[in-house]
Amino acid sequence: MNILLLEPTELNAEGRGVISGPRADHIRTVLALGPGDELRAGLIDGPLGQVTVESLDDHGVVLRCDSLLATGTRPPVCRVDLLLALPRPKVLGRLWSQLSCLGVRRVMLCNAARVERYYFDSHVLEPSTVRKRLLDGLSQAGDTRVPQVDVHRSFKKLVEDDLGRARSGEVRLLTDVTAAGPAPPIRKALEDLPGDARVLLAVGPEGGWVDFERALLQEHGFVRVSLGERTLRSDLACIVALSLVHETLREAGR
Amino acid sequence: MNILLLEPTELNAEGRGVISGPRADHIRTVLALGPGDELRAGLIDGPLGQVTVESLDDHGVVLRCDSLLATGTRPPVCRVDLLLALPRPKVLGRLWSQLSCLGVRRVMLCNAARVERYYFDSHVLEPSTVRKRLLDGLSQAGDTRVPQVDVHRSFKKLVEDDLGRARSGEVRLLTDVTAAGPAPPIRKALEDLPGDARVLLAVGPEGGWVDFERALLQEHGFVRVSLGERTLRSDLACIVALSLVHETLREAGR
Numbered sequence: 001m002n003i004l005l006l007e008p009t010e011l012n013a014e015g016r017g018v019i020s021g022p023r024a025d026h027i028r029t030v031l032a033l034g035p036g037d038e039l040r041a042g043l044i045d046g047p048l049g050q051v052t053v054e055s056l057d058d059h060g061v062v063l064r065c066d067s068l069l070a071t072g073t074r075p076p077v078c079r080v081d082l083l084l085a086l087p088r089p090k091v092l093g094r095l096w097s098q099l100s101c102l103g104v105r106r107v108m109l110c111n112a113a114r115v116e117r118y119y120f121d122s123h124v125l126e127p128s129t130v131r132k133r134l135l136d137g138l139s140q141a142g143d144t145r146v147p148q149v150d151v152h153r154s155f156k157k158l159v160e161d162d163l164g165r166a167r168s169g170e171v172r173l174l175t176d177v178t179a180a181g182p183a184p185p186i187r188k189a190l191e192d193l194p195g196d197a198r199v200l201l202a203v204g205p206e207g208g209w210v211d212f213e214r215a216l217l218q219e220h221g222f223v224r225v226s227l228g229e230r231t232l233r234s235d236l237a238c239i240v241a242l243s244l245v246h247e248t249l250r251e252a253g254r
Numbered sequence: 255m256n257i258l259l260l261e262p263t264e265l266n267a268e269g270r271g272v273i274s275g276p277r278a279d280h281i282r283t284v285l286a287l288g289p290g291d292e293l294r295a296g297l298i299d300g301p302l303g304q305v306t307v308e309s310l311d312d313h314g315v316v317l318r319c320d321s322l323l324a325t326g327t328r329p330p331v332c333r334v335d336l337l338l339a340l341p342r343p344k345v346l347g348r349l350w351s352q353l354s355c356l357g358v359r360r361v362m363l364c365n366a367a368r369v370e371r372y373y374f375d376s377h378v379l380e381p382s383t384v385r386k387r388l389l390d391g392l393s394q395a396g397d398t399r400v401p402q403v404d405v406h407r408s409f410k411k412l413v414e415d416d417l418g419r420a421r422s423g424e425v426r427l428l429t430d431v432t433a434a435g436p437a438p439p440i441r442k443a444l445e446d447l448p449g450d451a452r453v454l455l456a457v458g459p460e461g462g463w464v465d466f467e468r469a470l471l472q473e474h475g476f477v478r479v480s481l482g483e484r485t486l487r488s489d490l491a492c493i494v495a496l497s498l499v500h501e502t503l504r505e506a507g508r
Binding site: 002098141142187228229231232233243244 | 395396397
């Protein structure tokens with residue numbers, strides 16, 4: 001836990017945060033803080049800053065949050081969205097915190113020919129599970145903005161109706177390990193991007209997209225990119241592709 | 255399983271591979287291959303190529319490997335070594351296959367001030383467990399070269415005696431999320447690298463290196479690099495840093 005994340009509902013009318021459970025235990029036992037000590041904190045989907053321990057006991061911790069509320073700054077909005085063919089539950093379960101730790105604005109999970117139906121019934125898609133794991137990653141990364149997550153049972157509807165054509169300043173990338181023929185690296189595909197560009201990154205299922213899916217994505221502005229010659233499992237492909245996109249945006253000063 | 259990996263001991267005198275267990279089951283049930291069918295395979299620490307199913311039943315699969323042995327090609331040696339402060343067993347357990355999937359020549363696991371003693375007693379350091387998981391990653395990536403793994407109880411001895419000074423053409427990088435002050439991105443630190451360069455990448459423990467460790471690494475030629483402003487857990491830092499190193503080497507055509 002690099003920052004303590006507070007739900008807005010945990011603030012009382014006087015701007016005090018009252019927490020219990022694992023975060024309070026962490027403050028007491030791992031950080032070993034006492035009254036008057038400061039720690040880095042963030043209000044979920046709000047500002048980042050410092051809070052001060054006012055009092056603490058076995059039941060919980062009371063934090064003074066006036067400075068956080070008055071002078072905290074909001075972290076920047078992430079410029080990267082992810083379209084991900086729904087991975088196996090075990091894989092997705094581990095991926096949530098890694099995605100929010102790396103930084104992503106929105107995660108669209110979608111069906112694909114090589115996605116098994118039962119993946120959609122997993123508890124790792126339950127909103128409370130998803131949110132808890134996303135918060136873990138944000139707390140690690142020092143961010144407060146919870147990625148938006150939506151699940152799409154129809155790949156075709158998602159791409160044709162919801163995504164439609166790329167907007168100006170939006171770059172759509174398709175990492176496709178099984179696609180024949182050479183594709184440029186991510187850096188090349190992001191050259192000459194406008195300063196306010198957004199990136200939408202599509203990562204396929206284990207076994208890759210089928211031809212129909214690949215063609216539909218390409219018709220809707222997705223450009224194939226290569227992650228190298230090694231075939232990565234889809235969770236690793238997500239992490240690697242996100243790293244490379246972020247690094248390229250960072251270097252370009254965006 | 256993108257390639258079938260065979261132990262040299264699984265080849266008989268006539269160049270036939272005889273396998274049973276999960277790999278044989280995979281060939282029968284997932285790939286649904288029959289006699290005469292070919293599949294992509296590799297001999298561990300040897301060539302990559304094609305093998306042919308000769309016969310199969312519930313007990314196992316017999317493969318003709320003469321073409322693999324005669325015309326298979328050895329994958330290139332990876333140019334990246336990793337020095338990693340021993341992570342928590344649960345984290346390390348997941349990391350093995352990701353490391354070998356991304357590609358690393360050698361993994362040096364070491365002690366550090368913020369590594370807990372009990373991490374060294376975990377079964378995820380047992381050679382048979384390590385090898386099995388490394389092979390999983392290689393089989394996914396399509397590589398045959400098993401990374402060398404060694405465990406070092408003394409950080410100081412490893413750095414001072416074993417690593418010593420950087421050799422010509424070796425670049426040493428230190429990802430250190432907690433270090434004060436700006437550090438260049440990995441790409442910048444790898445500029446103007448000779449064609450046969452090697453990279454040794456050091457990734458610290460949860461909570462980072464302590465000052466002594468950081469200073470000792472820097473004295474021995476490690477250059478600080480930044481992975482951005484978000485604080486990544488050490489396994490994610492490994493994956494991100496390896497991705498960026500590989501991408502930079504790949505782009506430079508090395």
